[in-house]
Amino acid sequence: MNRIIPLPDKRNALVNSLLLALLMISTLTSLSTGTVQVSLADTLAALLGQADPMTDFVINELRLNRVVAGLLCGAALALAGCLMQTLARNRLATPGIIGIDNAATAFAVASVVGIGLSLAPSAMALAGAATATALAFGLAGAKGTRGYRFIVAGIGIGAIAAAITQVMLSRVAIDDANAAYPWTVGSLNARNPESVKVLAAGLALGYLVLMAITRALNTLQFADAVAIALGTRLKATRILGLGLSVLLTGLAVSVCGPVGLVSLLAPELARALSRPGKIPLTASALAGASFLVVADLLGRSLFSPLEVPAGIISAIVGSPYLLWILLRPTPRSLT
Amino acid sequence: MNALSANRVLASRELLPQLLVAGIFLLLVILASLLLGAGPISAHVSLETLTGSTHPDAWFVISELRFPRTVIAVVTGLALGLAGALLQSMTRNPLAEPGLLGVSAGSGFAVALAILLGASTATLTTVVAQLGALAGCGLVIAATRVQGLGNDPVRLVLAGATLSGLLLALTSMLMLIDQRAADEIRFWITGSVAGKPLAVLATTLPFIGMALMLVLAVAKPLAAMSLGEKAAVGLGHHPGRIRLMVTLAVALLVGSATALAGPLIFVGLVVPFITRAIAGPDIRRTLWLCLPVGPAVVLGADVVSRLVAAPAEMPLGVVTALIGAPVLLAIVRAGRMPSL
Numbered sequence: 299m300n301r302i303i304p305l306p307d308k309r310n311a312l313v314n315s316l317l318l319a320l321l322m323i324s325t326l327t328s329l330s331t332g333t334v335q336v337s338l339a340d341t342l343a344a345l346l347g348q349a350d351p352m353t354d355f356v357i358n359e360l361r362l363n364r365v366v367a368g369l370l371c372g373a374a375l376a377l378a379g380c381l382m383q384t385l386a387r388n389r390l391a392t393p394g395i396i397g398i399d400n401a402a403t404a405f406a407v408a409s410v411v412g413i414g415l416s417l418a419p420s421a422m423a424l425a426g427a428a429t430a431t432a433l434a435f436g437l438a439g440a441k442g443t444r445g446y447r448f449i450v451a452g453i454g455i456g457a458i459a460a461a462i463t464q465v466m467l468s469r470v471a472i473d474d475a476n477a478a479y480p481w482t483v484g485s486l487n488a489r490n491p492e493s494v495k496v497l498a499a500g501l502a503l504g505y506l507v508l509m510a511i512t513r514a515l516n517t518l519q520f521a522d523a524v525a526i527a528l529g530t531r532l533k534a535t536r537i538l539g540l541g542l543s544v545l546l547t548g549l550a551v552s553v554c555g556p557v558g559l560v561s562l563l564a565p566e567l568a569r570a571l572s573r574p575g576k577i578p579l580t581a582s583a584l585a586g587a588s589f590l591v592v593a594d595l596l597g598r599s600l601f602s603p604l605e606v607p608a609g610i611i612s613a614i615v616g617s618p619y620l621l622w623i624l625l626r627p628t629p630r631s632l633t
Numbered sequence: 634m635n636a637l638s639a640n641r642v643l644a645s646r647e648l649l650p651q652l653l654v655a656g657i658f659l660l661l662v663i664l665a666s667l668l669l670g671a672g673p674i675s676a677h678v679s680l681e682t683l684t685g686s687t688h689p690d691a692w693f694v695i696s697e698l699r700f701p702r703t704v705i706a707v708v709t710g711l712a713l714g715l716a717g718a719l720l721q722s723m724t725r726n727p728l729a730e731p732g733l734l735g736v737s738a739g740s741g742f743a744v745a746l747a748i749l750l751g752a753s754t755a756t757l758t759t760v761v762a763q764l765g766a767l768a769g770c771g772l773v774i775a776a777t778r779v780q781g782l783g784n785d786p787v788r789l790v791l792a793g794a795t796l797s798g799l800l801l802a803l804t805s806m807l808m809l810i811d812q813r814a815a816d817e818i819r820f821w822i823t824g825s826v827a828g829k830p831l832a833v834l835a836t837t838l839p840f841i842g843m844a845l846m847l848v849l850a851v852a853k854p855l856a857a858m859s860l861g862e863k864a865a866v867g868l869g870h871h872p873g874r875i876r877l878m879v880t881l882a883v884a885l886l887v888g889s890a891t892a893l894a895g896p897l898i899f900v901g902l903v904v905p906f907i908t909r910a911i912a913g914p915d916i917r918r919t920l921w922l923c924l925p926v927g928p929a930v931v932l933g934a935d936v937v938s939r940l941v942a943a944p945a946e947m948p949l950g951v952v953t954a955l956i957g958a959p960v961l962l963a964i965v966r967a968g969r970m971p972s973l
Contacts, residue, residue: 390791437962450728450787450965453794454958457898461954464823468951469942483805604809610802617799624792625779 310581313571317584321369324588328365328595329357333603367489367497367553368594368608369587372560374501374550375399376586377508377579379561380568381543384518384577385536386448389566389623393427393547394558396452400459401430402551403481407463410478411470420496424548430455431544484557484609486594497549504542508579511535515577557593557609559616560586566619648918651911655925662932666703667695671939671946698827705834706826706935707928709894710904712841714927715848715920716886717901718908722855722916723879724777726789727906727964731770731887732898734793738800739769740891741822745804748821749814759836763888770884772796774876787965797898824895824950826935837889844885851878852917859916897931897950899957904930906960930956 330341334356343349344357379392393399405426406419430452437451463482467475480487508515514535517525525532547561564586565578572578590608593615597606667683668676674691682691713731720729731737743765744758776792804822808815854870862872890897904927905919912918934952941947 395791437966447787447965449791451962453790454961454965457954457958457961461951461958464951465942465947468947469945601810606806606809610805613798613802614806617795617802620795621792621799624788624795625776 307573307576309573310576310578313568313578313581314584317568317571317581317588321584321588321591324591324595325365325369328368328591329361331595331599332356332361363491363494364486364489364594365591367494368486368590370494370497370501371486371550371554371557372564372586372588372590373583374497374504374546374586375557375561376564376568376582376589377501377504378543378546378550379586380565380577380579380582381508381515381539381546382561383565384515385539385543387519388448390449390562391452392558392561392565393543394556394561395620396430396434396449397454397456397459398427398430398434398452398544398547399551399556399558399561400456400463402426402548403556404459404463404466405429406552406555407466407478407481410481411466411474418492418496418552419490420493420549420552423552424545426459427544427548427551430459431540435540480607481555483607484555484612485597485605485607486554487605487607489553493549493552497553500545500549504546505579505583507538507542511538512577512579515539515579516575519575519577554590555607555609557590557612559612559620560589560593562620563612563616564589648912648921651922652925655911655922655929659925659929659932662929662936663703663707666706666932666936667699669936669940670694670699671942701829701831702826702935703932704831705829705893706932708834708837708841709826709890709897710900710928710931711924712844712886712890712893712927713897713900713931714904714908714923715844716883716890718905718916718919718923719848719851719855719879719886720773720883720901721905722859722919723876724773724789725859726777727909728787728790728902728961729773730899730902731766731883732896732901733790733797733961734769734773735796735800736766736769736773736883736887737891737896737898738797738804739772740765740888741896742800742804742807743768744821744891745807745814745818748817749807749811759833759840759889759892762892763840763885766888766891767881767884769796770880770887774880821895823948824897824953825948826894826931827946827949829893833893837892840885840889844882844889847878847882847885848920851875851882852920855879856916859914894931894949897953899953899961900927900931900934902964903953903957903960906964 326338326341329345330336330338336344336353336356340349340353341357344353345362347354349357375393379394382391382393382396383389385391402423403426405422409419409422433455434448434452437455467478467482514530517528517530518532518535518539520528522532565582567585567589568578568581572581589612593608593611597608597611600606668679670679672694674694678688678691679695682688682695716731716736717729720731720734721727740762743761747758747761773789773793777789804818808818854865854875857865857868857870858872858875860868865872865875887901904923907930908919908922908926912922931949931953934956935949938947938949938952941952
């Protein structure tokens, strides 16, 4: 047998650099936009540490944290979505749709309003994400990950989790409830620095592991028998992938709340652009990061001085697309 | 011919005791609703007040607080239960629930928009809620006509959930724009039967009356439709007309319920699920049984919402979601999707 020697992947490299450029532009725009408008040149100078103290303060102290948090969250959610789509072989199986982010939110809110447990939001959100995933897979049964049953189970779990969040919010003092509110709609306002650091570490680790198992993940697109014949350890790969997906979702939610549609839209965009046949992990992460940064930018600037949470913006942008996927007369490989 | 009429007698004989039991259960729930509350008036004092003793505080609580919310919960449950049964029978989809499919959210969004634009009279809100529900219902029916989607219950539900999410996001955005409107909308949108004036009920009753007449007219043709569209045509019915009437009835019912209690999801899923389990697949019997079961479910959920978090109250929508989501899971988990 002749082994096919893979050509250098020009298309994917091009797509990735385009997305990276897009991410840089949106980041810079987001940094320069706000109540104090800073020119792009000054923004760059401030990032390099060569601006006047005032600009330096606005960019590096006030805005940079927020933009970096958004960037990390978007990348983590998009990676998690791309991974779960691959594992379930279902484009719709993303953390936002199967209720994982809602469950993580419920747990994170529990940690903030202080019901019994006082663990850090990151740990609680992780526990929530893991619980929801286990429930969704458990309820869908052995054959369930392929097909809609899995997803409706997720909708049910998401509804229960959202209701529990409401219960907790209605039972605590108004100040605690207000503190937890941004989480329930998905906003970068409530981030706490510790959670952002944990997310950055988790994202770096997750990305490295994913790069190491890319080949095994790529074979998951084929039938099980083919994947096994190609030397993939199916069970180990699936468990590792699912674990990473849960980790990334939980950590991202602990920072920005349920901005779930990013995990559907970014991988979709990446798949549409990249060469078919491979899982566009890097492209998804870049697209997700840009998406959340832009959503946050729009939310801050559209109705300024009002601030629309990024979760609402992403729902308004993302839902019509999801509807279009669902309502098209002949769906392209939905399962 | 004889066998046929014997069958019919048998059917009514089976239905009557079921209706009676459900009716008695509903009466018990109504009694519980009048007796139990989150406040300091105990069930014992309430009972004495109801049977004649004068206790001004208790009398006020019962007649001014508990009685209105009981009536509103009963009417809401009736409307949502019927709407769910109708929609499920017509789309032949056990998951087709007005709340899940976005009809309630459409109605809610319309009302939020109206409040933002300055509407505050109860009448206007009711009409707007009907229009929003009609638009949502039209969308759902249009979606089921899309090739392939009608035969795929779960995909339809997912589309509905997405539509609901979109409308909820738009509603939240409206709430951000105007603080005064936001307070009014927030009070209304959480889904609750507490603190609603009976005047709203008066404005919705005509719509519910119209819907009930439509239901009476459409029940038999709908039963024929469940044999398949061709069979219905063969029996002399017009599927297009039936579909239109059902759409109207569902929109009127959901619009009224939303105007009364705000968007409540899952009620239209739970009630027909229970009644189908009791009465079997015939839509006419299901509809009859929805009359006592729907109010019992909503009112029961309301009583629970008062007691669970006492002395505070939990939003009713939360209780219905906690009851409804497991039912959704149970339906999906069943080995084979039950077809209607």
